[in-house]
Amino acid sequence: MSDFDYDLFVIGGGSGGVRAARTVAATGARVALAEESRMGGTCVIRGCVPKKIMVFASGFPRHVEHARSYGWDASIGAFDWPAFRTHLHKELDRLEEVYRAMLDKSDVRVFDSRARLTGPHDVELADGQTLSAKHILIASGGSPVRPPLANADMGLVSNDMFMLEKLPRTLLIVGGGYIGCEFACMMAGMGVEVTMYLRSGQILNGFDEECRGLISEMMRERGIEIHTGTSIMDMSRESQQDDMPLGGESDAAMGAPVGEETKAEPQDALARNPKSETIARAGCPVRVKATNGRERTFDHVLFATGRKPNTEGMGLEGVGVEVGRRGQVVVNEYSQTSVPSIYAIGDVTDRVQLTPVAIREAMAFTNTVFKGMDQPVDHELVASAVFTQPELGSVGMTEEEARADREIEVYATSFRPMRTAFIDCPDRTMFKLIVCKETRVVLGAHIVSDDAGEWIQLIGIAVKNKLTKEQFDATCAVHPTATEEIVTMSQPVRSG
Known part of the structure; x- marks a missing residue:
């Protein structure tokens, strides 16, 4: 009998962690997994899946417009965000249950708890329970960050966009990476007036120059206002003025509220309160002063200014796991950390932040550690x-x-x-x-x-x-x- 409670303990119930847990359990190993939030992780709950569903929803007005040009007597009414949001969250609930069912069928023990490392083979759960494992796999993912700006808590991050009780009429997106650009197109398709502020001179930094230039032109063609070389100098809450319109320039009309004032939630509210149905973000509009000299009021400001690995408070340094400058877990080509019994995969390693990559890293981990194969992770030519x-x-x-x-x-x-x-x-x-x-x-x-x-x-x-x-x-x-x-x-x- 092993001296450990488990052969593998996985921290994180996202796509990579769940795949590793299931494939390792299939070898006959004893596996446990701890997840402090909702099963499915970023991709299923607050990333790829809800985002793609919103992409689908936002495209229908243009489909109808094209249908008219092709001779159809077609029209489209107003977008019912509350109805869509209800349907969306039912689907996310369904997918979470699918993930749980898969783990249960694989005989993986699930702990709905935060876990932290206390030794090379030991983890501690939030209730103080300690467990041991021959191998530990960190798959805790990443989370969006706000810039170091006064009153940045007045703005949203990507997690919050799926939880809004109502659509804004005007939205400022700060950042021109793929998350910011995707939300800009989605929101514009749903009828929101979208403005973007970029510190750089073009959207989608790191992608092909000609391609991102064409996408920028097409986004502007669809009514998205893009300001390059621009950032926020100051943010403040507007007082409630129900009789005044939104989105005016400096010295123009100020904004009307989009809902009741609520207490600001932390950016990791989904993780801390996974069962809540909504994050109330519908407070007073936000007045923004920009470096381009403009002052404007928006219903919401979305910070799409990057993500960070979820390693804070996990006890990594205390057990000797090397952590990089951005907080990422440093690993070798086999996803092994500086502590031989501890491995890490997915966004927490800050290698290639894509769900299919995390899944492939999980498979390589299973094959190397539990099936005796020599399979380094392949990050070459990922589409x-x-x-x-x-x-x-x-x-x-x-x-x-x-x-x-x-x-x-x-x-x-x-x-x-x-x-x-x-x-x-x-x-x-x-x-x-x-x-x-x-x-x-x-x-x-x-x-x-x-x-x-x-x-x-x-x-x-x-x-x-x-x-x-x-x-x-x-x-x-x-x-x-x-x-x-x-x-x-x-x-x-x-x-x-």
Whole structure:
């Protein structure tokens, strides 16, 4: 009989932690998992899943607009946020129960509790109970952060957007990363007047320059106001003035309230109070002074200014686990920490913050530690999608990255696809391939289009397997489709 209570103790019930717990338990090992909030983690409860459902909901007005242009007698009424929100949370509840059922079926012992490390093989739960395990896996994820700004608690973070009791009429989004841009498009599609403040000169830093430039143009075309080189100097609550409109510039009308004043919640309120049905954020509007000289009142301010690993208060340093500058758990290629019995996967390691990556890290951990395989984690050529409108799909190197140390050829095209060109809609599609001039291998592929997330999954297979441009070209096109351009771009637009 083992000297430990469990063979594996997992801290965190997100996608990575649950997958690791289930696959390890399938080997016959004794497994326990502790989750202080809702089972499913960021992706299922406050990230990928509710966000994608909101993307779907926000797209219908444009579908109806296009239907009219195609000859249909179509119209759309007002968006019923409370009805949608109720349906959304029922779905999230259902998914959480699915996760719990999977763990139960796998004979994983679940503790609905915060857990912290007290030794290389020991954890302590919130009620003081201590448990031991031969191996400990940290999969505690990450959480959104607010900037170091006075009165930043007046603003929302991404978690809060799924909990709003009513939609704002005006919304300021601070930050131009994928989270900020996705919420900008979603909210605009639902009828919210959206403004964005970016400190940088362009949205989606780190993605291909041409692609993010096109997405920025399309976002502006859809009514999203983007201010670059701009940040907040000051925030303050507006007094309640029910007879005055919202969203005016300085010296214009001030804003009306969107609900009753409530006590501000901490940004990790979902974690501290997982069963609550709502985070009351519908207080008085927020008056914002910006570095561009403007003063304006918004119903809500959303900070999309980054995320941090959830390592605070976990006892990591006390047991010798190395923690990086951003609070991330430092691991090797096998997800092993500086303490041999302790491993970490997912966003808490701040490697590639994507749910499928966390799941693959979990599988590699199971195979290496519990199945005797030598399987390091593979983070090379991971495809990703940004669910803006239009979407951005990306895999491999950007043009800027590839050009830094090799000769390349760039194959690119931008056009109005048949579907939108027919109705004289300004929406454009872009396809772009980055090719190594010497080896002819496609180093990167980038798409801006509706459904780009679906397309990049398939193109990612070709890029992952290092196919050449000539192998792309040897594939016959499917006509008439937009994606036929991927295999028909015959001449590079530039090289160097």
